[in-house]
Amino acid sequence: MPMEVVDGRLRAVIEGISPQVEEGRFAVKRIEGDRLEVEADIFVDGHDRLRAVVCYRPTGSATWQETPMAALFNDRWRGEFTLATVGRWEFTILAWVDAWRSWHHDLGRREGREDIALALRVGAAQVRSAALRAQGADAAWLAAAATELEREEGAIEERRRLALSDDLHAAMERWPDRSLATFAEHIYPVVVDRALARFGAWYEFFPRSTGEAGLHGTLDDAAQHLEYVAAMGFDVVYLPPIHPIGHTYRKGRNNSLEATPEDPGSPWAIGAEEGGHRAIHPQLGGIEAFRRFRRRAEELGLEVALDIAFQASPDHPYVKSHPEWFRHRPDGSIQYAENPPKKYQDIYPFHFESDAWRPLWQELLELFRFWIGEGVRVFRVDNPHTKPFPFWEWCIQRIKADHPETLFLAEAFSRPRVMQRLAKGGFTQSYTYFTWRNTKYELTEYLNELNHPPLRDYFRPNFWPNTPDILPEFLQYGGRPAFMARAALAATLVPSYGIYGPAYELIEHEPREAGGEEYLHSEKYELRHWPLDRPDSLRDYLARLNRIRRQNPALQQEWNLRFVPIDSEQLIAYTRTQGDNLILVVVNLDPYHTQSGWLSLPLGNLGLDPHHPYQVHDLLTEGRFLWHGERNFVQLDPERSPAHIFQLKRRIRSEREFDYFM
């Protein structure tokens, strides 16, 4: 059907808007206080002059605010505004052919008294009509200017001077004729999160492993463990599910099918007679113990994240109260999770194609709300890619409408499109393939993908070198240097990272079976008692990494990563910069051998003077070096320290300081 045109006089064209995800179908993500730089291609037929503004507001606000856009080059325009509050925002663009600017531009170039006189009459009409639009003092002032411009007698140059005066131009710019303005074709949403969505160090541990040796730990034991976590400088402490654990088909140690009466079961087999997703495992203590735990965490500057796993053990109260939320087999039994011939009889997935999908969605939403009511604002969502994408989009939007400070980390180790869609659908952060990216080529490719549009506008990576489910091969064989290198990479490649401890700092590296990634004696199926004071523990190293992160704004930013050429495939080097804070990281990717190479630092980009020496200060080892020029030598012995985290100083401040470092 040929298009219908409402008003053919709307001539300005607005397209190629950034940032946006799929023409506004999904929101871009930013942080409270960020300046949003909006760009677009804006143009019109012919030679007329344009003006454009970005219109923006917190979603739901009745009125738009505006900020002017300026032309860059090749019809590209830019305007920016501050995302002042956490929550959902939206913007669009308004552009119009600006008769005043066209006229003003031409008038200065006109020649001949007759031509100028006629032009002044055209301009006078514009000023008169602006006077009618104007309010306050401008109204009378513009009316007077119009009268002056349209005077027939007198010196024409004087009138031209008035027409071209800054005062008149400013007043005319204040009262443009926007009757034929064009809006961009869509409204573009922005989700604005609090700072923790961008920058944070996460620490996962099993509270039940914090008891006295041999005993099931409580949340009060876990609260005592928090000081240890806080001392390492983490920001988020994240707990696997803390709910009652099913006993039907409970898994034993190392995921064996037969559990002994002593086996505590997997925390992900959620629900038993004592309750489901709102209840707390009796041996962890009741809700009061959880509240004490959360308060203690807050005292220590730690935020508590909970693991939300939408699945039920056969003993979950839902199984009786809401059988319609599960798939039933012809023999009346409930369909357990399976991947034939494998059976996971201890887990019932929810049946999202149930006719009762709406109450099911609502209940799952209420589970988040329950824990929000308990003060939790960070959720790590278990396997979100096995629940419908539309559910997450709906659920996260609902939650954030009331509690925009809530963060959701998607635990989806899946195919690229699946992980990306979850992020588009609203997850604040995402687990990533970092866990398996070990070589320089792999890391460079992956980080470049993450740091560029379209991905960077909606997919916030959180780098985990290990999880309770994943002990990667590199950590199984690389020893302590591998654990140090991977932590340094995770902590400095992106602003958010996390580890599963104390397995990490205690260099737990035995797999359940060769070729697999499961931990031997995994805490998922048994209690562990960790010797936290073991001398080879990486706790001090992690504390130093986190301190470096907190003290260097460059490591708290997104998208400022730049790889630096270094002539060894075993060494990776990159800068992160923010204002005067210049960080250069070099990591030896080979955990077995000392590696060395020559760096080529882009001095110009870093604002370093090629003709003067500059100081590099290794924040890990406190070593200081005086470098000169672009090419510099680096050598890293993995047994001593597989990484340099250099702070670069732009200028040696005095001769004295210069001498000091020589």
Add this chain to the structure above:
Amino acid sequence: MPMEVVDGRLRAVIEGISPQVEEGRFAVKRIEGDRLEVEADIFVDGHDRLRAVVCYRPTGSATWQETPMAALFNDRWRGEFTLATVGRWEFTILAWVDAWRSWHHDLGRREGREDIALALRVGAAQVRSAALRAQGADAAWLAAAATELEREEGAIEERRRLALSDDLHAAMERWPDRSLATFAEHIYPVVVDRALARFGAWYEFFPRSTGEAGLHGTLDDAAQHLEYVAAMGFDVVYLPPIHPIGHTYRKGRNNSLEATPEDPGSPWAIGAEEGGHRAIHPQLGGIEAFRRFRRRAEELGLEVALDIAFQASPDHPYVKSHPEWFRHRPDGSIQYAENPPKKYQDIYPFHFESDAWRPLWQELLELFRFWIGEGVRVFRVDNPHTKPFPFWEWCIQRIKADHPETLFLAEAFSRPRVMQRLAKGGFTQSYTYFTWRNTKYELTEYLNELNHPPLRDYFRPNFWPNTPDILPEFLQYGGRPAFMARAALAATLVPSYGIYGPAYELIEHEPREAGGEEYLHSEKYELRHWPLDRPDSLRDYLARLNRIRRQNPALQQEWNLRFVPIDSEQLIAYTRTQGDNLILVVVNLDPYHTQSGWLSLPLGNLGLDPHHPYQVHDLLTEGRFLWHGERNFVQLDPERSPAHIFQLKRRIRSEREFDYFM
């Protein structure tokens, strides 16, 4: 506002669809008979199996046709269909979680009699419900199969064999349960043009210059000139405006402000007492002369293209009959075209911000319809970028709704976004920057941009080495070799090209002033009498180029251009291939000196055997060479022939033939 969900059970996700322009906002362009390869990312939560189809139809058709999509890798799916007719088409994608496929996949891997028995009951229910959907013989057959599957007694392996049988699978695939299928978010339009939109050689000339020496030529004179054009092998003959020319402020020779009574004026100053855009200049003859011209062209296999310039001379009938279509100045005069201090008083632009924009649009539409009524189906549109973009989108859609075979060439030499928007808005083809791209780097960059998405899906280039407005510097100084090289490039880099003759074949190269691109003694302002038989004419060369284009399907295709490395900055080399038709072009970009270099042919990509010699046949000079391996030497003397257009033969067919070429 949080999203509303209509049915949460629709789980399949469809995104990343190609080809498309801005999520379906604009149409992609293809040619009648093309296969459209539709791709998308399609996936679902969890491990269920999917099916997907492309739904397509000519726009306006009441029913969709379907073609299945197949999974490629990484959640990418592809399906294709034939664009069988000229006109507007549209497609979308339908995907669904296919319970049968999931069940079928799992059944083959199940172990244990009990598990299999239960699964067979689940499958039987699916088959029974498919029987209810089925029609014809499938209905009874599926019902019987369901009964068989659900039998409780008897050998279970026999029932499993039935369940996994090809016959049952095929029948179940024919009657899928699509009740929870998801449509893609948009419907994606496709404009399907006739073959001339892709492949054609255009020839522009001024009919008034075809008369006896010193006389104003008529369309009957021009009709006699057509044989000359046809003999050169062109497909389209395109005329500058043929309407009455205004006399007010008429321009004289070389664009002088003072015209003598003998000066014929610019054909673009359209309209006089004799009529406007529907009339024919009295000295060219009446409408009957035009009809004779068009018929003669058709007899010779030439299609006539008209130049449509939406502007009026001060003497155009519109000025009196529709003063509301022009902008009026305060003194009552009509605003002429200007770019202060320059004035173009012989041209009145239309006032598209007029309150009477709707009748104006309608009248301009009717002008196209008038000439369509006279058998014209190709329009070269003058300066479309000085008329509103929404007008073109509306106008071209209206015209093509009734006459989908109509082609529009946009004469916009403007900024990239402006030219691209005109193409998105519906123009079939576009003039390009080729006219000024001379170096290997410039040509390579530009062609790579044109040959890749997003541009290639909507922007069809037509390469012109010259136009009546543009005598590029390279042709001013490069002599006959420059004209030969630029014609060879235009004719072989893309499927559509054109020249303005006889200025081109007669190597007209004097500019009106140094540093400018206007022709001296431009035909825009005076009659010319061209010595067509001059011995240095390029008419035979152009005839040969056009014959090579017609005989080689590879030169008729889009997007098959591949640049070939050659170790000289002055030589450019590229292949064009289509099935067995392999073309290799090498052009010397230096019109002054012989240049030579070594080519590195990608033999594997071309299907050439690296261990056998292959014949290269220069279709321009009839030279034949026997090459061997990847690296081969090329040398081009611009005075003899600045280009090779090699046809490559994959295989020397016999020993005899081999000997022959040695």
